[in-house]
Amino acid sequence: MAGYTSDELRAMVQPDRVHRAIYTDPAIFEIEMEKIFRRVWLYVGHESLVPNPGDYYCTHLARQPVVLSRHKDDGICVLFNRCGHRGAKVLNRERGNAKVFTCMYHGWSFRPNGALAGVPMRQDFPEEPLADQQFGMAQLPRVESYRGFVFASFNPDVEPLLDYLAEARRGIDELVDRSPEGEVALSAGCHRYHYRGNWKLQLENLADMYHPAACHASTVGPDGRQFKRRAGDEGGDAAFFAPNGEAIVAQTGVRGLNNRHSSEASLFDKEQSGGHWDDYRAILVERYGEERTADILKNRRHSMTFFPSSDILLAQTSVRVIRPVAVDFTEVEVWPVRLVGAPNSISDDLVRFVNMTHAAASFIQSDDMEAFERCQEGLRTQGTDWVLVARGLGAEIDEGDGVFFGPRSSEVGQRAQHEAWRDLMGA
């Protein structure tokens, strides 16, 4: 396995390009798990997945099985899914509810906060290790939640979550504010897809407004507009091409935030209206007033992406999670949210449209996956070591608070992701 010094890793990110090895070298992938995924905040899941004490939801962070659970006194917990005795994974179903979590191997059981609850034939063990918390189900060192979104870190010294999210927290605010109650529920399950490619290919794609015109051409009708992908009689579809063939969609701007996160501006040209959308809007106006409602429903952003592995897809009212499995294999989940307090018909539509946009069988995601796999294959070639990330370089507009706006499908968002990669990997 090739070793890399911090300086060598730093040098893989240049202002306008990155080295192809960051996508293809298994040694770099292992360093990423250590220096990125075990250092920063990672999104685990949403509190609505575990509404009652004893509820659990199993997932993975940095390739390790973990459990999001709710304890009657301690509230939300994130545990390593490992028996404190001999190491077996304790919970083997994705979701459920139990008073204690029982290991199938020797029958040890744990409370939803990870504390050891029961040991069969306990008298034959010395008591000392049994009192040690590490022989329960250990908790992740840091867990914080923002408006229902639970993040955890393997790093006990990580900065507070809101400092890490910084300006990108607005993505969560803008999603949750669409609920008249200020609450979303991830209660409709998720789409799961995987591709034979590096995790950063998906991450960078979430800050890429340059690709839709070419990559998603098959989703556009003869009138130059994409298929209808969100609710309302009006404003459900976006203009991709002008009558003269010009790619309007590629005029959409992108932002880099705080040298790590990214956000795409909205590609929709009309506000949603008509049909049951107007009923929903009326409820929001009653709750928030006309001015605030107009701001909440404004076509502001397509996405807000949190480095390194999660994304609020505002255009599709859903949450995306990227799960690196190997240097050339990635799993992704897309969870539509239901808006608590909105008419059911609106939340039903949110679920239905994501089937069309982001299921493995969807019109959009399938061509993205094809692009990721072709990148992974192409990046194996040795003709050129550098990958160009130069679009809009030098044309960024400083909006303050660490936010840089790049018009015309700038690659400024990808450059922000790469800066975060460089600073963490080069540390």
Add this chain to the structure above:
Amino acid sequence: MSVTADSRAVAGSNAVRLEELRRFLEHEAELLDERRFDEWCELYTEDATYWVPANPEQENWRDHVSLFYDDKHTMRVRVQRLNHPRIHCQSPPSSCVRVISGVRLDEVTAEGGWLVRSKFVMVEDRPGNPQRVFGGRYSHTIVQEDDQLRIRLKRVDLTNCDQSFPMLTQPF
């Protein structure tokens, strides 16, 4: 006619009907295998639904995501895309075969249609990609419209419906 003879006659006509429905299902599979997507779409009523749930016990499309939940309009958009020259994930295209077995007439619906259940296996090959095998159960609600059999609802329950998928382009 005695009761026994009457029920025999009903059983006989059901057998003829079942054979007709079985041939219809095989015709649908053939159109998909041959990538005749426009003709495939024509087999469905205007109020049709093509549904592939993403959960084994999924009762409706509202409470849970689906791999496919297409009304006729969405089916047309899907077919339009499958026929589009720039559908990159079908360049080169997939080659598929669908094998149907165990066709049974489950019930005659209140509207005079038929609920037909069957099992299927689909093999998908695409150059540069591993061969893929899908299996599961079909439930077709079929009606008679102007002397034509048409599908009002097709539900496909894949054995692995709640797992992670590579890109899916072909209807099952």
